[in-house]
Amino acid sequence: MRVIVITAPEFLPDEAAMLAALLEHGADRIHLRKPGCTAGELAALIECLPAKYYPRISLHDHFGLQARYGIGGIHLNSRNPLAPTGFKGVVSRSCHSLDEVARHKTSVDYVFLSPVFDSLSKAGYRAAFAPGALDEAAKQGIIDRKVVALGGVSAKKMPQVRAWGFGGIALLGAVWQSCRTPADAKVVLSGLSGL
Secondary structure: OEEEEEOOOOOOOOHHHHHHHHHHOOOOEEEEOOOOOOHHHHHHHHHHOOHHHHHHEEEOOOOHHHHHHOOOEEEEOOOOOOOOOOOOOEEEEEEOOHHHHHHHHHHOOEEEEOOOOOOOOOOOOOOOOOHHHHHHHHHOOOOOOOEEEEOOOOHHHHHHHHHHOOOEEEEOHHHHOOOOOOOHHHHHHHOOOOO
16 A cells, blocks of 8 residues: 655654655655745755655645656646646646546546545544445445545554555655654554554
């Protein structure tokens, strides 16, 4: 199962070291999502990461940095709905309905479906899908290995995520509520069974 960590929206102390540790201890990809940051601020974070991890990073904004640093992925969303012309890396997309998943998953490497559960990091951001709707989506093959569960995913929710047949999980609150130092990365990820 693919494990993706999405950065906290704000810049954190020692963040590059924590991101590197997360990649070292079980995360498959890091999504750099810093809404409102400048290209220079994002470039400064990228430059603090070991270059060997650049292929395992996806950008949510400032796609021009991809070519400059050889970043391996981009993430499409409402702010950035199209991939740069000629981009050949990993492409992912945000989806907030099962119809969007069915429409977009064939044109990208994977999609995020959110929020699957009540958010751990955004107060009042509730699950958008009844469990029965996700059961049915799994039966119909809408949820498959190309669909990544986002929103409220935690260790105790992993059995249900697996039962629905998601191909991965995207973590934000489950990581950044506990990860304060690089040493925390292994502990945070090991709490998710199978890592």
